[in-house]
Amino acid sequence: MKRAKVAIVVALAVALGAAACSSPSKNSGNNSGGNTGDNLGKQVTATDPNAHGPAPAIPGAKSGGTITVTSQSTVSTMDPSDIYYTDSGEIARLIYRTPTQLAIVQGKSVLVPDLTDLGTESADGLSWTFKIQPGIKYQDGTPVQSADFAYAIERALDKKLYDSGPQYDLQYFVDGTTYKGPYDGSTCPCVTTTADTFTIHLTKKFPDLPFYLTFPGFAPIPQAKDTKANYQLNPMTTGPYMYDGPYQPGVELKLKKNPYWQANTDAVRHQYPDGFDFKWGGDDLKYQTSILQGTDPVDTTSINYGNLLASLIPKIQGPNADQLVTGPQPCTIVLNLDTRKIPDLNVRKAIALAVAFDNLEKAGGGNSYVQIPATTILPPSVPGYVKYPAIDGMTGVGNGNPAAAKQLLQQAGKLGFQLSWYYDNTTPTTQHAEEALANGFTAAGFTVKPIGVTPAQIRTKTADYTAPVNIGQSPAGWCSDWPSATTWFPQLFMSTGVANDLSWGMGGSAALDAQINAIAALPADQAEKKWGPLDQQILGTVPVVPLYYSKAANVYGTQLGGVAIDPSFGLPAFFNMYVK
Numbered sequence: 001m002k003r004a005k006v007a008i009v010v011a012l013a014v015a016l017g018a019a020a021c022s023s024p025s026k027n028s029g030n031n032s033g034g035n036t037g038d039n040l041g042k043q044v045t046a047t048d049p050n051a052h053g054p055a056p057a058i059p060g061a062k063s064g065g066t067i068t069v070t071s072q073s074t075v076s077t078m079d080p081s082d083i084y085y086t087d088s089g090e091i092a093r094l095i096y097r098t099p100t101q102l103a104i105v106q107g108k109s110v111l112v113p114d115l116t117d118l119g120t121e122s123a124d125g126l127s128w129t130f131k132i133q134p135g136i137k138y139q140d141g142t143p144v145q146s147a148d149f150a151y152a153i154e155r156a157l158d159k160k161l162y163d164s165g166p167q168y169d170l171q172y173f174v175d176g177t178t179y180k181g182p183y184d185g186s187t188c189p190c191v192t193t194t195a196d197t198f199t200i201h202l203t204k205k206f207p208d209l210p211f212y213l214t215f216p217g218f219a220p221i222p223q224a225k226d227t228k229a230n231y232q233l234n235p236m237t238t239g240p241y242m243y244d245g246p247y248q249p250g251v252e253l254k255l256k257k258n259p260y261w262q263a264n265t266d267a268v269r270h271q272y273p274d275g276f277d278f279k280w281g282g283d284d285l286k287y288q289t290s291i292l293q294g295t296d297p298v299d300t301t302s303i304n305y306g307n308l309l310a311s312l313i314p315k316i317q318g319p320n321a322d323q324l325v326t327g328p329q330p331c332t333i334v335l336n337l338d339t340r341k342i343p344d345l346n347v348r349k350a351i352a353l354a355v356a357f358d359n360l361e362k363a364g365g366g367n368s369y370v371q372i373p374a375t376t377i378l379p380p381s382v383p384g385y386v387k388y389p390a391i392d393g394m395t396g397v398g399n400g401n402p403a404a405a406k407q408l409l410q411q412a413g414k415l416g417f418q419l420s421w422y423y424d425n426t427t428p429t430t431q432h433a434e435e436a437l438a439n440g441f442t443a444a445g446f447t448v449k450p451i452g453v454t455p456a457q458i459r460t461k462t463a464d465y466t467a468p469v470n471i472g473q474s475p476a477g478w479c480s481d482w483p484s485a486t487t488w489f490p491q492l493f494m495s496t497g498v499a500n501d502l503s504w505g506m507g508g509s510a511a512l513d514a515q516i517n518a519i520a521a522l523p524a525d526q527a528e529k530k531w532g533p534l535d536q537q538i539l540g541t542v543p544v545v546p547l548y549y550s551k552a553a554n555v556y557g558t559q560l561g562g563v564a565i566d567p568s569f570g571l572p573a574f575f576n577m578y579v580k
Contacts, residue, residue: 051112065579079232096219148220272578327565356440364433374546384485386532405444421472425452505543
């Protein structure tokens with residue numbers, strides 16, 4: 001999921017502009033500070049076509065109350081066509097229902113029907129038909145129609161207006177690369193409808209299409225209600241919650257119960273709290289400290305989805321241990337390099353050798369609760385991962401080799417090469433992380449030009465591939481869209497990603513595109529054996545420097561129940577939570 005975004009990372013990645021049910025202390029992860037192995041919750045590809053509502057009750061759950069959710073990282077949009085960050089994706093599950101959905105079953109992600117069945121594939125594999133569940137209504141009581149799904153699919157293909165969403169539709173859907181959206185009155189041959197079905201037409205086989213339909217971009221949208229860029233301010237919701245007052249992008253979103261949501265139609269979600277209050281942009285250290293102190297009644301019903309900061313580890317021992325939920329994240333956090341602006345491989349290798357991993361972890365508040373040193377592109381939780389020897393100093397540990405880095409720069413005639421990046425300059429933690437990064441590069445003979453911006457600006461700035469920087473652009477992290485390496489390499493390393501501001505390395509070639517496409521077309525068990533060697537091949541060109549595989553560790557108030565990590569997003573599953 002481009003979903004390894006800002007939400008799931010500690011201050012180091014925020015500084016670099018990163019992306020992204022019972023007792024949690026017993027069942028949602030390992031609360032041991034010594035957990036430094038590859039315990040990242042290996043996922044499997046699983047489906048349950050017969051799942052139906054209501055979702056299994058959460059033991060001890062009660063109705064009522066409001067849950068406050070905080071994060072230093074800010075959500076940039078809640079438009080369903082534009083959502084591709086882990087935090088906005090998790091929040092979206094409260095308000096947008098999609099054709100299919102990922103349920104949590106014994107800590108694993110399982111694909112289940114939501115607004116449709118799991119689809120029927122044609123004999124040639126070039127079309128899928130989805131049957132719509134009857135009786136679903138929007139928040140105003142009007143019925144959901146098949147045309148609303150088709151319109152949502154067409155709308156998401158307007159990549160000029162909705163440029164942040166996932167890109168699978170471009171390469172797989174008929175006319176995906178040429179259709180520019182519905183606003184000129186045209187329709188896309190990629191989708192057709194009957195009264196109770198819609199069919200997606202493909203240019204090549206896409207066996208994982210039912211998984212893709214879990215994205216908010218496939219949530220139905222009635223054309224008459226579409227207000228383009230303003231739609232996120234007043235969307236037509238089908239989930240258990242709807243907006244409660246004006247949405248302030250990047251600042252606050254309040255939700256209340258949707259009276260037209262029916263539990264018996266939903267196999268995944270609950271509607272326990274009366275509402276949610278999402279607040280963004282403050283300091284995670286302050287948020288987490290307040291929750292653990294619990295002096296304000298609001299703190300007792302709050303959860304912070306910024307990962308646990310190292311300075312607070314002593315405070316979650318003993319009586320506060322039950323205020324920490326831990327769990328897996330299928331994610332890798334990296335330092336993204338723009339190979340267009342750094343074409344010399346030796347310069348990129350020097351960057352890798354100059355990264356002071358340990359200093360960055362310490363300055364950025366990292367710790368073994370939330371990260372494991374990374375040496376590969378794929379994290380251990382993703383099918384296809386292979387643990388090969390570390391390449392060019394990319395060990396994820398230590399403080400680099402500045403002498404060797406400087407020697408490479410001298411050999412390349414690039415001593416003093418300038419590195420520039422954006423960082424969040426509003427908190428001491430992110431400032432210290434920036435300094436640690438800059439100091440490592442300076443010691444290796446680079447000139448540095450960090451550019452400080454606010455949390456509200458960081459995602460927009462780092463997502464602009466024309467910006468005057470050459471490292472640290474987004475995505476600075478990536479999580480699986482579903483348990484498959486197919487959700488990594490076609491998205492991150494094909495040449496088409498550069499035009500869509502969605503790339504690791506901002507490179508790609510026709511040869512690599514063909515290689516990725518050939519593997520992606522194989523049956524899953526065959527493809528899985530080939531992704532690991534490709535991982536090693538690509539990392540040898542140093543398009544990114546892997547920093548760490550992330551884990552979830554979130555602080556929450558004493559009056560919250562049902563707190564567990566959603567393995568699909570690596571964030572708290574808000575739809576299962578309740579106020580005690």
